[in-house]
Amino acid sequence: MDKHVALTSVSEQANQIPADLLLRIDEAVTHYPVSKRSASLPLLHLWQNQFGFIDDSGVNWIAKRLELEPINILELVTFYPWFRQQAAGKVCIRVCRTLSCALAGSFEVRDAFCKAVGIDPKAESHGHTPPVSPDGKFSVEFVECLASCGSAPVALINDDLAEDITPEGTAAILSQYN
Amino acid sequence: MKSLLLPPHPKERRIVFKNAWTKGYTPDIDCYIKEGGYEELKKAIGMKPVEIIDEVKKSNLRGRGGAAFPCGVKWGFIRHDDGKPHYITCNGDESEPGTFKDRYILHNDPHQLIEGMAIAAFALNVHLAYIYIRCEFPKAAGIVTKAIEEAKAMGFLGKNILGSGFDLEIFVHQGAGAYICGEETSLIESIEGKRPYPRIKPPYFPAVLGLYMSPTIVNNVETFCHVKQIFKLGSEEYAKMGTPGDGGTRVMCVSGDVMRPGPYEIPVGGVTMGELINDVCGGLKPGRTLKAIIPGGSSSKIMRAGEVYKIKVKGPDGEMIDKEVPLLDLPMDAASLAAAGTMIGSGGVIVMDDSRSMLWALNNLNTFYAHESCGQCTPCREGVLWIDKMTTRMVNGEGIAQDPITLKNVADNIAGRTVCAFGEAASWPVQSFLQKFPEEFQVPAK
Numbered sequence: 204m205d206k207h208v209a210l211t212s213v214s215e216q217a218n219q220i221p222a223d224l225l226l227r228i229d230e231a232v233t234h235y236p237v238s239k240r241s242a243s244l245p246l247l248h249l250w251q252n253q254f255g256f257i258d259d260s261g262v263n264w265i266a267k268r269l270e271l272e273p274i275n276i277l278e279l280v281t282f283y284p285w286f287r288q289q290a291a292g293k294v295c296i297r298v299c300r301t302l303s304c305a306l307a308g309s310f311e312v313r314d315a316f317c318k319a320v321g322i323d324p325k326a327e328s329h330g331h332t333p334p335v336s337p338d339g340k341f342s343v344e345f346v347e348c349l350a351s352c353g354s355a356p357v358a359l360i361n362d363d364l365a366e367d368i369t370p371e372g373t374a375a376i377l378s379q380y381n
Numbered sequence: 382m383k384s385l386l387l388p389p390h391p392k393e394r395r396i397v398f399k400n401a402w403t404k405g406y407t408p409d410i411d412c413y414i415k416e417g418g419y420e421e422l423k424k425a426i427g428m429k430p431v432e433i434i435d436e437v438k439k440s441n442l443r444g445r446g447g448a449a450f451p452c453g454v455k456w457g458f459i460r461h462d463d464g465k466p467h468y469i470t471c472n473g474d475e476s477e478p479g480t481f482k483d484r485y486i487l488h489n490d491p492h493q494l495i496e497g498m499a500i501a502a503f504a505l506n507v508h509l510a511y512i513y514i515r516c517e518f519p520k521a522a523g524i525v526t527k528a529i530e531e532a533k534a535m536g537f538l539g540k541n542i543l544g545s546g547f548d549l550e551i552f553v554h555q556g557a558g559a560y561i562c563g564e565e566t567s568l569i570e571s572i573e574g575k576r577p578y579p580r581i582k583p584p585y586f587p588a589v590l591g592l593y594m595s596p597t598i599v600n601n602v603e604t605f606c607h608v609k610q611i612f613k614l615g616s617e618e619y620a621k622m623g624t625p626g627d628g629g630t631r632v633m634c635v636s637g638d639v640m641r642p643g644p645y646e647i648p649v650g651g652v653t654m655g656e657l658i659n660d661v662c663g664g665l666k667p668g669r670t671l672k673a674i675i676p677g678g679s680s681s682k683i684m685r686a687g688e689v690y691k692i693k694v695k696g697p698d699g700e701m702i703d704k705e706v707p708l709l710d711l712p713m714d715a716a717s718l719a720a721a722g723t724m725i726g727s728g729g730v731i732v733m734d735d736s737r738s739m740l741w742a743l744n745n746l747n748t749f750y751a752h753e754s755c756g757q758c759t760p761c762r763e764g765v766l767w768i769d770k771m772t773t774r775m776v777n778g779e780g781i782a783q784d785p786i787t788l789k790n791v792a793d794n795i796a797g798r799t800v801c802a803f804g805e806a807a808s809w810p811v812q813s814f815l816q817k818f819p820e821e822f823q824v825p826a827k
């Protein structure tokens with residue numbers, strides 16, 4: 204955690220925007236001919252995909268790009284559960300917590316993921332800042348219904364959906380991300 | 382999804398799910414065109430907008446997102462030539478616990494959705510539309526974006542569609558993990574780039590003051606796909622599949638304690654609850670008996686095994702007569718479930734057997750609503766947290782004797798006192814679980 208704070212204080216995200224990100228940002232803004240403000244969510248996604256989280260410089264940069272006040276962007280970052288203000292793992296494991304998955308054993312699946320990557324299963328994992336494994340590689344968190352209740356329990360691992368997971372099967376899933 | 386790889390059950394009729402589960406079918410436009418794709422858009426563009434809306438009205442299509450509002454009636458609220466810009470936003474924020482149908486359309490058959498939206502746009506004089514996809518479907522966003530580009534390249538979207546002079550741009554807008562954005566006015570606020578607090582109705586009915594304060598139609602993913610199918614089958618043929626006033630097929634998503642959970646596309650009212658669970662889904666797990674069913678997404682009121690409901694059915698001479706039917710004989714249509722005191726909602730059926738604790742299940746849902754309340758209205762923002770805290774302590778054996786009374790009291794004071802229907806959605810499970818399973822919420826006096 205401290206490492207990231209130190210990193211960002213040395214080098215703010217807004218000072219390291221690659222050229223292709225700028226192009227994608229310009230393209231995203233064209234999708235909203237009526238109001239530039241509408242592009243705030245897509246820009247936050249692009250930013251987080253690039254940097255892993257959104258620091259204050261990112262909030263300020265996006266606000267300026269869309270001719271808004273920083274609070275107009277910050278209030279989105281703090282509202283939407285997807286957005287992060289601190290780095291999570293390189294591999295984000297989002298286990299579905301809601302009823303159909305819970306009936307099928309998602310709590311046991313989450314605990315198995317936690318143990319496999321060295322996270323204390325008792326760690327609070329239902330907020331903006333999930334627990335990260337000691338090597339910084341994995342984060343494990345509960346999210347609400349992933350709309351795949353027929354193949355419960357499920358987890359979203361980066362962009363991939365893992366279905367019908369068993370606690371014993373978590374190791375094989377993790378090995379795909381090593 | 383294993384159940385969809387099986388051949389359709391005899392009770393199923395896959396129309397919107399037809400392509401999505403055909404072996405070898407891919408989301409590419411070539412595949413879609415080979416299956417007769419975009420033929421209905423060609424038909425529609427030769428019609429008058431008012432004729433298109435009439436067809437949708439005659440089809441008796443009801444919205445598949447949860448509220449079951451007649452689609453053609455909704456479209457009829459838009460005045461074609463009022464001089465204002467009009468918008469369409471497709472609700473692909475599928476998040477209602479127990480619901481999992483739109484994900485398969487978005488991932489496997491995106492062109493069906495695009496064609497349905499293009500027909501709607503032509504009828505409603507819309508030139509700019511957004512497909513709101515929850516960000517937990519990251520691949521779907523890419524697949525749908527690619528499909529839009531393909532459709533544009535072939536003249537089904539963009540400028541001067543099929544030489545008609547009609548223009549339409551569609552863009553994908555990704556959500557960011559908030560259930561509330563499935564509420565239509567919240568979805569609109571989210572597209573506008575604001576904190577997605579729902580708007581108060583009246584005056585902010587989307588058809589009057591929607592996206593950018595202009596007339597806007599918000600429809601669910603599945604609903605737009607049905608629009609395409611109405612023009613393929615003809616509105617009469619389509620309407621005939623359903624019950625009076627509730628036409629076509631509907632994807633019923635069954636999860637929980639059944640042998641074959643999955644999304645099953647079935648003519649509206651074409652199965653009873655018992656047929657759905659025991660025939661289509663292969664029944665309960667061995668040795669288990671039915672305890673409870675949540676019939677239409679987590680917000681719908683729970684039903685207890687053995688209950689009998691008074692519903693209206695067509696009598697021998699065509700008159701609607703009252704009839705008592707047990708839970709498992711209840712037809713799966715909007716009117717029957719409403720008569721049984723609950724709702725068909727988003728079609729998400731969650732089945733629980735006798736091994737389940739109703740207190741535990743309610744607590745799981747309470748945590749969901751506590752996490753997802755947007756915080757705009759005080760009764761909901763405060764109430765759902767207290768409800769969650771109370772059932773959590775009850776689950777942990779730390780409840781106190783008056784907890785069930787306080788729970789009901791808090792729920793009763795949320796419902797009806799909030800800007801949007803989330804207040805009801807969060808209260809109904811509490812109220813109905815307590816009413817139907819009072820014995821599971823007793824806390825022994827200490």
